[in-house]
Amino acid sequence: MFKKYLYISASIFLLVMSLAFIGDDKYWTITKEDVKLDFPKDFPKPIYDFKNNTPTPEGFTLGRKLFYDPILSKDSSISCGFCHQRIAAFAHIDHPISHGINGLLGKRNVPPLQNLIWEKEMMWDGGVNNLEVQPISPITNPVEMNEDMGTVIKKLQRSKVYTTMFKTAFGDTLITSQKLLRVLAQFTGLMISSNSRYDKYMRHEDTLSKTELHGLQLFRDKCAQCHKEPLFTDNTYRNNGIAYDSTFKDSGRIKITGDKKDFMKFRVPSLRNVEMTYPYMHDGRFRNLKQVLDHYTQSYTQASHADPILVKGISLTEQDKTDIIAFLKTLTDKTFLYDRRFADPNMVRY
Amino acid sequence: MPKQLNILFIIAALVAAMSFTAPAPSRLVLHFENYVGNLPLKLDSATYKNKLGQTYTVSKFKYYISNIRLCRKGNSSHLDTTVVDGYYLINEEDPASKEIVLKGLPDGKYSSITFTIGVDSLHNCSGAQTGALDPVNAMFWAWNTGYIFLKMEGKSPVSTSPGNLLEFHIGGYRTPYNCIRTITLNMNSVFPLADDVTVSVEIKADLAELFKTPTSIDFSKLSSVTDFHNATTIADNYKDMFSIKQ
Numbered sequence: 001m002f003k004k005y006l007y008i009s010a011s012i013f014l015l016v017m018s019l020a021f022i023g024d025d026k027y028w029t030i031t032k033e034d035v036k037l038d039f040p041k042d043f044p045k046p047i048y049d050f051k052n053n054t055p056t057p058e059g060f061t062l063g064r065k066l067f068y069d070p071i072l073s074k075d076s077s078i079s080c081g082f083c084h085q086r087i088a089a090f091a092h093i094d095h096p097i098s099h100g101i102n103g104l105l106g107k108r109n110v111p112p113l114q115n116l117i118w119e120k121e122m123m124w125d126g127g128v129n130n131l132e133v134q135p136i137s138p139i140t141n142p143v144e145m146n147e148d149m150g151t152v153i154k155k156l157q158r159s160k161v162y163t164t165m166f167k168t169a170f171g172d173t174l175i176t177s178q179k180l181l182r183v184l185a186q187f188t189g190l191m192i193s194s195n196s197r198y199d200k201y202m203r204h205e206d207t208l209s210k211t212e213l214h215g216l217q218l219f220r221d222k223c224a225q226c227h228k229e230p231l232f233t234d235n236t237y238r239n240n241g242i243a244y245d246s247t248f249k250d251s252g253r254i255k256i257t258g259d260k261k262d263f264m265k266f267r268v269p270s271l272r273n274v275e276m277t278y279p280y281m282h283d284g285r286f287r288n289l290k291q292v293l294d295h296y297t298q299s300y301t302q303a304s305h306a307d308p309i310l311v312k313g314i315s316l317t318e319q320d321k322t323d324i325i326a327f328l329k330t331l332t333d334k335t336f337l338y339d340r341r342f343a344d345p346n347m348v349r350y
Numbered sequence: 351m352p353k354q355l356n357i358l359f360i361i362a363a364l365v366a367a368m369s370f371t372a373p374a375p376s377r378l379v380l381h382f383e384n385y386v387g388n389l390p391l392k393l394d395s396a397t398y399k400n401k402l403g404q405t406y407t408v409s410k411f412k413y414y415i416s417n418i419r420l421c422r423k424g425n426s427s428h429l430d431t432t433v434v435d436g437y438y439l440i441n442e443e444d445p446a447s448k449e450i451v452l453k454g455l456p457d458g459k460y461s462s463i464t465f466t467i468g469v470d471s472l473h474n475c476s477g478a479q480t481g482a483l484d485p486v487n488a489m490f491w492a493w494n495t496g497y498i499f500l501k502m503e504g505k506s507p508v509s510t511s512p513g514n515l516l517e518f519h520i521g522g523y524r525t526p527y528n529c530i531r532t533i534t535l536n537m538n539s540v541f542p543l544a545d546d547v548t549v550s551v552e553i554k555a556d557l558a559e560l561f562k563t564p565t566s567i568d569f570s571k572l573s574s575v576t577d578f579h580n581a582t583t584i585a586d587n588y589k590d591m592f593s594i595k596q
């Protein structure tokens with residue numbers, strides 16, 4: 001009798017366990033549906049169109065593994081995901097500037113990774129002109145991952161797991177930098193945020209409160225010339241009144257173009273998920289959104305190189321600021337922040 | 351199978367094989383030979399002097415050659431041009447890289463060769479590339495996307511850079527800092543290219559020209575170019591770095 005109970009409970013236990021495993025598998029498995037190119041209808045045509053790099057479940061899965069693997073750094077200590085945290089829309093919460101290999105400090109705030117395929121150029125100064133070549137920058141930067149591209153390829157070639165995964169994704173075991181860069185682009189390129197409450201409001205699937213709506217109206221009036229809907233950036237470089245910091249010596253876009261007019265201009269960042277990406281600006285100088293709005297309502301002169309819109313002046317009451325902040329928080333996209341496709345496969349599911 | 355059929359098969363196979371031994375295609379081999387003045391370049395061990403008499407050594411010398419165009423006199427009197435696709439990285443450290451073999455060019459009397467030093471703007475913007483343009487070749491700027499067209503590194507006692515280094519990384523495809531330069535060299539004597547013929551052309555690249563004309567470089571004032579600052583000055587200097595040795 002006792003034996004019978006033992007058998008029954010053991011088999012129930014096994015059944016539950018295997019069900020849990022099946023469930024988990026589903027969580028981590030990337031299907032064809034998961035990598036389908038399905039762009040939000042109200043977004044413009046993407047700039048990076050995956051023409052020579054159609055995402056596949058195998059390619060994406062490999063890109064995900066690489067994104068979270070410190071093997072890409074010199075001493076295997078830092079992965080892309082170390083700096084780009086999923087919960088912060090792949091920015092880095094609470095760090096004004098990035099920390100890299102051996103705790104070395106970078107010069108800039110880690111930006112979120114979202115809607116990258118609509119970006120003509122990347123980085124705060126637009127120095128990178130194609131999503132595929134972007135990872136070469138952190139991999140080879142001495143204060144980020146400090147590795148050499150040739151060595152990365154050799155390290156991957158020595159790994160059984162990776163030769164197998166590259167074979168599954170590309171049909172042969174030869175690992176090249178192009179394949180590495182393309183699978184990373186499959187992974188980061190599909191990071192699309194288009195399901196915030198704002199988006200749902202625009203699609204008539206949700207409503208916004210009176211405060212939020214007033215914030216939206218003010219935003220369209222005062223901010224949207226630069227932070228243009230629906231991407232919340234017009235992809236231009238502007239001086240938003242940020243003062244030059246003589247310790248960082250970061251003068252922005254001028255470093256890329258050599259054009260004096262570009263002194264202290266930075267790429268207009270998207271404000272999607274801005275609630276999660278604090279601190280703010282290229283060097284993380286503002287801790288919270290209130291400080292950002294206080295910055296915008298200061299007065300600027302021509303001499304400060306500020307954009308004409310700021311020289312003309314943006315005036316907001318304290319209530320206006322509160323309302324704009326309430327609106328900005330409707331840009332938080334929980335669907336994206338908790339999207340299982342982008343979770344670290346080494347982590348326990350949460 | 352009957353014997354006769356077997357023999358027939360062999361004959362058929364032989365005939366087929368014979369008709370396939372077409373004449374070998376012509377080959378044009380471009381040998382790039384790096385010099386400093388009149389001396390063949392020697393990495394590390396040899397000491398050279400610039401126009402101002404400042405001494406220097408060379409530890410690295412690499413550059414991209416692309417968009418090769420060959421001019422030949424066709425049957426009529428006008429010139430025909432053949433464009434060769436491909437990007438070639440000439441690297442002093444890698445002897446094989448200094449030989450560009452072009453096969454199957456049209457027959458004709460070749461009179462001049464034109465090529466670009468650098469990489470066209472399209473290929474500076476096209477994402478991840480392979481072959482000579484693979485970023486593993488360390489001829490790629492990551493922070494400001496684009497290829498380094500020419501890389502010369504070495505040392506000079508008058509250099510004020512750490513370790514007395516000389517570092518000339520020249521690239522950039524955007525105006526006004528475009529460093530792509532096009533070079534045309536006339537063949538000293540027009541050479542014929544036809545089936546079964548291999549012709550070698552030796553192209554001399556004089557590294558000393560980087561620092562000579564039109565702008566003489568003073569290593570105590572300029573020992574490092576790694577972005578657009580001063581890049582076009584060096585590009586204008588390398589424009590006349592090549593000549594044909596025959």
